[in-house]
Amino acid sequence: MSAGVVVAAGAGDAVAGSPFVDAPGGAVSAADRAFDVAEYDVTMSYHPDSATLEGVTTISATADEALGRVALDLSGLTVRSVTVDSRVASFTQTDSADLVVVPATSIEAGDRFQVRVEYDGTPGAGWLPTVSGGATAFMGRSSAWFPAVEEAFDKASFRLTATVPTGWSVVSVGREGPVREGPDTTTFHWSEPAVDPAHLAVTVDRLTIDRTELADGTPVVTAYAPGLEAATRPLAARLPEILDFLAELFGPYPFDAAGNVFVHVNDDGPATAPQTRPVYLGAGNERFMNLEAVVHEQAHQWYGVSTAHRTSADLCLSECLAVYTTWLWDEAKDGADLDARHRDHIEANRDDDAFWAPLYRPGVGAGMNVYQKGPSAVHALRRQIGDEAFFAVLRRWPREHRGDHVEWPRFEAFVEEVAGRDLTAFFDDWFRGSTVPSEEHLGRGVAFR
Template identity: 45%
Template structure:
């Protein structure tokens, strides 16, 4: 994710005035992990968002079929979720915000269901599902999709555009605003979408476009991504797009969609191949099956690394594109285990902007780093942002400023050879899986010939400017 410069300034001012926040205090009451022996857990186990996601099953794939009319803003959907039960299940939950649920079937039989709190769809199958058994759930639903501004830095969910279009976007929540989902990054799955829109409108999603057909004044677009994706990097964008197709040198298909007024962004898209080649030289082979971008016409406050096809606001620039493509390795292929691990996503993507500037613009990163440290040395609020164990609601604090300094200091602490090795091996060993920040610290420590425990503590969990021995390691020493 990348935030607009204006949004980052507002957030810094807000944090200065209000201080950091802890876990949301508007929860109705503490929730048990398991309500009864055969009930799937309410929540996936992340302490920052205890009711996000669910337990008792592992999703393998989503097959989503929606019809959406931009004029009425009405969505009709049918979702088929294929999973494997990880325990005996007499009841389990999916996450879905709003909508009128018409019916639920589990393994072909009609199931009972009810709604709980703002996002829980509680399902009781006709027959108990055994541990290890395939669990196929089909949900039919309809209504007007919604959004929320409860997330700290942006409005997320189902967003509408000035041109009358709509798109689903946000982190940590967005998928449950338009389809039933196990909304946790811990449960990645393949994704297939058929989106039916009035003729003249275009529906774009992640993955490869499998088909397009028009009938009775409606056009259906089908998309499929066979790489496992966290739900927050899935999307659908509906607008009167101009769509262009090409291929990278290795044959990877590129599809770029420009909302009305965004055709000038072709200059950015023309550099996709160069950006991917550069990042591949740092992180290893490109891990996604597609490339391209979705350029929305509105000035939303963030861009997002939707898988294989990032979604951009109208203010997006070259650094934004580099950042969101870096996430295709760090964030999308290697996905966080918990939201406290956000540095695994944003620290790498943010530092990739510096790596690009060093390689393509000849920037002296050591001197740039020293200038930044001098400039910010007396700014206590800058150093107070934690990059790990930051607390719920603070996941993005420091991720676009302090993280770059921390990563450059780490590079100088361990040396270029180890740093380069880590960037490639970490992405390779955790390709299309989940990982945690403590795992990364151990991974680096095992390859470095210097002690790193204190370094990681003061830079990534500290709330003050690091002492000189860690602020000026290696070639950064005055």
């Protein structure tokens, strides 16, 4: 998520500027998620005139232990029926977005099973109306539009079949399938082989859609809501250049599809990074909709999606690295002096207590200063261990932790391993400390007053 923007009203309890929204709380605990989801197969019809949705989701999973109930998350929508392995199941819904399904017979450990949920109504918190009359699902709020497991860090295959009135379009994550035209409707198909529900999104609007390819044949789908194409098409055109740059830093692009989605929820709508296809919720605001935002969100495909932070306390693993990537872009493309930027950044904020708040505190969500202090902390790390070790870290981390949800201390240990020395004092100074770091840790070779 790009720095300097706040979450649009209606996005629930999202932390301003955070890339991933913690799943809604409720009576169902993580201990109830004793199953592994293999696939979400979602079919939905959306009616923009009434802002209502009808859907059927089939969840295929394997039980890790014997199950007397299956706990899912679903917000706003009303469940009409549930079956487990084609047998009618009882269920309860709560105001806290919990859907608890009780199968006719218990599911034994190791059993593969399918839960089919039919529902309709107005999507829940995180389903955001656009100014052009459509809607977009805020990343991390999958339960606003289909029943999901949002707390288990559980990647699964995802398939979406979405029908809208003629003249409307649907864009989601992954690869696009056939588009089917009916007499009064159009049906879109999207699929992604392994994705966490926290990294899903869908957009419905009167979209202009461009379909192109990267040099290696990776399909690129770029979508523009009405009135945004002229301003954002030049940014979208630079996607191949941006992904080439990021691949040089971080290794090959980690997915089989790419693109961008430009919509407008409101002027403060944040840029977000669903898997394969970032969504810019305030694309009509020229202050935030710029090249830096595109570089930042695409960097999250490596740092934040392919390799994800585990909790909001570990947010620096996504945001500190993504913001610093925009510094590296400026250095490579425009010759920016990052030592000077780092020095000036520190001098301008020496007396700002909020700036120096810890970037990592176990059990405490990281604050907005991941966008301000974060990139300087990463630059100081670069100066501390040298370019050879630093760029080795940038490339090896997403490759060696692909598919993982990782805590910040593991990153510290990884850096120490690559650098070949103990960096405890440095990390304590910059990431756990709340004051200006010691002179030896501010940035080797950078002249401070």
